[in-house]
Amino acid sequence: MREEEIPYKGIEGIPIIREPGNAAKVNRGSWRLVRPVHHRDKCTRCKICYIYCPDAAINWTPDGPEINLTSCKGCMICAEECPTGAMTEEKEGA
Amino acid sequence: MKQTLVTGNEAAAWGARLVRAKYIPNFPITPQTECIETLARWSADGELPGTYFDRMESEHSVMSAAVGAAAVGTRVFTATSSQGLLLMHEVLYIAAGMRLPIVMANISRGLSAPVTLWSDHNDFLDQRDSGWLMFHAENNQEVLDMVLQAYRITEDPRVLLPAMVNMDGYVLSFTDEPINIPSPGQVEEFLPGYDPAHTIAHGRPITVGPPVLDEYSIFKAQNHVASRNALAVIEEVQDDFERIFGRRYHLVDGFMLEDAELVLVTQGSMSTTAKAAILEMRDEGIKVGLLRLRVIRPWPNEAVAGALKDAKAIAVIDRNVAPGKGGIMFPEIIETLYNLDRRPLVSGFVVGLGGKPQTESKVKEITHKLMDDLAAGRPRMEWNDLEET
Amino acid sequence: MQEFKSLKDIPEQDYFTGGSSTCAGCGPSLGLKLALKVLGPETIIINSAGCMTLLPLYPNTPLKASWIHNAIENAASTAAGARHGLDMLGDKDMNVVVYAGDGATYDIGFASLSAAAAKNERIIYICYNNQSYGNTGFQWSTATPYGSETKTTPRGKENPTGTTVVNKDMLKIMGAHRVYAATASLAYPVDFLNKLGRAKERDGFSYIELLGACTAGWNYDPRLTIKISKLAVRCGMWPLYEIEHGMLNLNKDFSELKPVDEFLNMQGRYRALPPNGVERLQGLINEHWAELKEYNGQRYV
Numbered sequence: 001m002r003e004e005e006i007p008y009k010g011i012e013g014i015p016i017i018r019e020p021g022n023a024a025k026v027n028r029g030s031w032r033l034v035r036p037v038h039h040r041d042k043c044t045r046c047k048i049c050y051i052y053c054p055d056a057a058i059n060w061t062p063d064g065p066e067i068n069l070t071s072c073k074g075c076m077i078c079a080e081e082c083p084t085g086a087m088t089e090e091k092e093g094a
Numbered sequence: 095m096k097q098t099l100v101t102g103n104e105a106a107a108w109g110a111r112l113v114r115a116k117y118i119p120n121f122p123i124t125p126q127t128e129c130i131e132t133l134a135r136w137s138a139d140g141e142l143p144g145t146y147f148d149r150m151e152s153e154h155s156v157m158s159a160a161v162g163a164a165a166v167g168t169r170v171f172t173a174t175s176s177q178g179l180l181l182m183h184e185v186l187y188i189a190a191g192m193r194l195p196i197v198m199a200n201i202s203r204g205l206s207a208p209v210t211l212w213s214d215h216n217d218f219l220d221q222r223d224s225g226w227l228m229f230h231a232e233n234n235q236e237v238l239d240m241v242l243q244a245y246r247i248t249e250d251p252r253v254l255l256p257a258m259v260n261m262d263g264y265v266l267s268f269t270d271e272p273i274n275i276p277s278p279g280q281v282e283e284f285l286p287g288y289d290p291a292h293t294i295a296h297g298r299p300i301t302v303g304p305p306v307l308d309e310y311s312i313f314k315a316q317n318h319v320a321s322r323n324a325l326a327v328i329e330e331v332q333d334d335f336e337r338i339f340g341r342r343y344h345l346v347d348g349f350m351l352e353d354a355e356l357v358l359v360t361q362g363s364m365s366t367t368a369k370a371a372i373l374e375m376r377d378e379g380i381k382v383g384l385l386r387l388r389v390i391r392p393w394p395n396e397a398v399a400g401a402l403k404d405a406k407a408i409a410v411i412d413r414n415v416a417p418g419k420g421g422i423m424f425p426e427i428i429e430t431l432y433n434l435d436r437r438p439l440v441s442g443f444v445v446g447l448g449g450k451p452q453t454e455s456k457v458k459e460i461t462h463k464l465m466d467d468l469a470a471g472r473p474r475m476e477w478n479d480l481e482e483t
Numbered sequence: 484m485q486e487f488k489s490l491k492d493i494p495e496q497d498y499f500t501g502g503s504s505t506c507a508g509c510g511p512s513l514g515l516k517l518a519l520k521v522l523g524p525e526t527i528i529i530n531s532a533g534c535m536t537l538l539p540l541y542p543n544t545p546l547k548a549s550w551i552h553n554a555i556e557n558a559a560s561t562a563a564g565a566r567h568g569l570d571m572l573g574d575k576d577m578n579v580v581v582y583a584g585d586g587a588t589y590d591i592g593f594a595s596l597s598a599a600a601a602k603n604e605r606i607i608y609i610c611y612n613n614q615s616y617g618n619t620g621f622q623w624s625t626a627t628p629y630g631s632e633t634k635t636t637p638r639g640k641e642n643p644t645g646t647t648v649v650n651k652d653m654l655k656i657m658g659a660h661r662v663y664a665a666t667a668s669l670a671y672p673v674d675f676l677n678k679l680g681r682a683k684e685r686d687g688f689s690y691i692e693l694l695g696a697c698t699a700g701w702n703y704d705p706r707l708t709i710k711i712s713k714l715a716v717r718c719g720m721w722p723l724y725e726i727e728h729g730m731l732n733l734n735k736d737f738s739e740l741k742p743v744d745e746f747l748n749m750q751g752r753y754r755a756l757p758p759n760g761v762e763r764l765q766g767l768i769n770e771h772w773a774e775l776k777e778y779n780g781q782r783y784v
């Protein structure tokens with residue numbers, strides 16, 4: 001592109017991100033080798049899994065944890081820390 | 095209008111005061127000290143209401159703090175010199191890349207080693223490619239005027255880039271000159287408050303300085319276009335400036351160029367001496383003129399080419415050097431003229447490093463050497479000021 | 484702010500989303516997620532170059548608060564500028580919070596941190612300490628513990644110990660700046676967030692150092708991030724304490740420390756640390772613990 005043809009974009013042309021939290025839509029599910037599975041019957045709603053998820057991939061709902069598989073990277077901290085075995089692990093694609 | 099005797103350092107401080115800069119991070123270095131000491135005194139005396147004068151622990155932190163304050167939409171001023179400017183180098187690119195209109199006075203001084211306290215232009219020319227707008231003043235009035243104009247230009251939505259106002263250490267920084275200091279009301283009329291749309295504000299959470307992948311060159315191109323936009327903005331602001339303050343500036347400062355066969359290209363305070371020498375040479379019938387570069391970035395191609403195209407021979411007088419190459423502005427001038435139908439002969443002169451005074455007789459000597467070059471049809475790259483003491 | 488008593492008190496609002504490029508199980512990412520629960524959206528996080536710089540990746544960001552990444556060594560100065568800028572604009576309520584790595588904090592950015600602390604700037608400085616230059620691939624910093632292998636302190640015939648330098652005592656250094664200084668752990672989020680809550684109310688500089696378990700660098704299964712963080716506290720590798728007005732307060736006291744072995748065995752970076760190295764490390768831990776016990780409740784710096 002010729003120099004004089006480069007459009008000036010104003011503040012759109014500045015490297016800032018003006019949509020807070022828009023990474024929520026980015027799919028990190030493809031990183032997973034294993035995925036967490038929640039078992040409502042065993043869950044005491046202690047919030048441990050929710051607190052410790054590094055990717056905020058567990059939403060807290062009145063019914064307890066809800067896993068967001070778009071954000072979940074499959075680290076399995078939730079399953080490791082769940083005191084009741086209500087979070088288990090499953091192989092991806094199994 | 096009333097004239098006041100002030101040094102270049104004080105003129106820059108007056109600029110910061112009159113634009114109502116809200117944040118002034120600083121770190122001392124000769125010959126800039128008097129500028130920040132002046133601001134410190136005013137701050138202590140309550141003459142800078144609404145301004146925070148912040149003593150930092152290094153120039154790197156000065157520019158970093160300037161970025162932090164500018165990123166939340168504050169009008170920022172600072173000043174530095176030489177080694178201090180070099181320590182900022184990393185953050186200068188960041189300030190430009192983030193498109194933050196910070197204004198900084200640089201009181202030029204040669205770079206170590208060996209140590210010198212005196213002026214040459216290597217310090218700021220080393221920042222030439224950082225994305226900043228780079229201006230260079232000839233005298234103390236221009237220092238003040240440039241600071242005022244710099245804010246108007248950098249804060250323009252078509253530009254949004256930081257700007258450096260350069261002056262020669264000692265020759266201007268510590269020399270009293272009579273200048274007009276405008277009233278706060280006049281400056282407020284010229285430069286209203288600053289309300290940027292691209293910075294962090296309450297209720298406007300944004301992410302500043304993220305890594306990018308493919309977009310890198312797109313953003314660099316925007317930095318470039320914004321800098322080029324500044325050329326028009328610089329010319330545009332002159333009408334308001336002249337109406338309010340009665341002075342007008344141009345992209346380049348031409349002196350006796352109309353019929354000049356020989357042109358000296360200069361920068362900064364030595365231009366005043368060179369102009370005096372030119373008047374004398376004119377009396378001797380030598381058709382010599384001068385082109386002073388006052389806007390270094392963005393580079394005013396057309397203004398420079400237009401001013402030089404009719405000359406027969408040009409001497410580019412560089413108060414700086416890129417060892418292994420030569421004067422820094424020498425190739426920039428050659429490049430600017432390269433595609434003209436008829437190209438003048440261009441010789442380069444490296445002069446005045448470490449503050450060696452440039453006298454009228456030295457200017458005349460350069461002019462005569464240029465005449466020799468023209469007669470011989472052979473340009474030169476010459477080092478002056480090498481005689482040992 | 485009301486102190487949290489248990490996990491259940493921790494706010495359910497997040498200002499941090501998924502979708503970042505940090506490793507699965509990344510401790511420092513979790514630290515920021517938790518911190519933002521207390522800090523809220525009217526916060527500017529000032530980040531130094533490091534692993535966390537990759538949280539946002541244009542055009543996406545997991546942050547629902549503001550963020551400035553400037554360079555590696557200047558987070559504290561950038562924060563000072565932002566703080567004063569906001570104050571001059573009349574916006575006193577916005578939190579200005581540094582989130583910086585140990586390399587940026589202990590090493591290359593130490594001068595700027597020290598100045599901001601000495602000036603008692605109204606900033607919260609959180610150092611997430613993964614005990615290395617993590618982003619560049621896990622090299623040695625002055626926060627790396629004795630005996631840890633890193634890419635620039637590999638074990639070899641000449642040097643089987645790996646890191647032979649003993650890490651800086653950063654808390655003591657910061658305490659000597661007459662500011663609030665505290666350690667924190669991901670395995671004790673209530674303690675961490677209460678410290679942060681107190682820092683937020685303070686009219687001056689606070690320094691909180693969070694051990695940021697690093698699955699990639701420390702070389703462990705990502706699921707163990709919390710387990711390892713907890714063990715670090717239990718074995719005295721990462722005691723929880725705070726210094727305020729020069730006084731020491733040990734937040735988690737134990738009658739007996741666990742031996743360091745279990746902690747070491749969980750991580751690849753300590754694999755093959757020879758027995759005399761383990762012994763020396765245990766000695767260093769014991770010495771530090773004894774010092775904390777001795778000065779607990781007393782003037783420390």
Ligand SMILES: Cc1ncc(C[n+]2csc(CCOP(=O)(O)OP(=O)(O)O)c2C)c(N)n1
Nearest residue numbers: 532533534555584585586587615616617618
């Ligand atoms: C001046 C400079 N030198 C080196 C680097 C390269 N660098 C980027 S991140 C990093 C590591 C920083 O370590 P730390 O602060 O502990 O953060 P971590 O990466 O561990 O999260 C380094 C050395 C840089 N960005 N800037």
Ligand code: SF4
Nearest residue numbers: 043044046047049082
């Ligand atoms: S940790 Fe286990 S028991 Fe607790 S809320 Fe999560 S799934 Fe339920």
Ligand code: SF4
Nearest residue numbers: 053072073075076078
């Ligand atoms: S596996 Fe890891 S990322 Fe996925 S929900 Fe559990 S803690 Fe979160």
Ligand code: SF4
Nearest residue numbers: 506509534697698699
């Ligand atoms: S290397 Fe360590 S600190 Fe860095 S992103 Fe991965 S886990 Fe987090």
Ligand SMILES: [Mg+2]
Nearest residue numbers: 584585615617
């Ligand atoms: Mg680190």
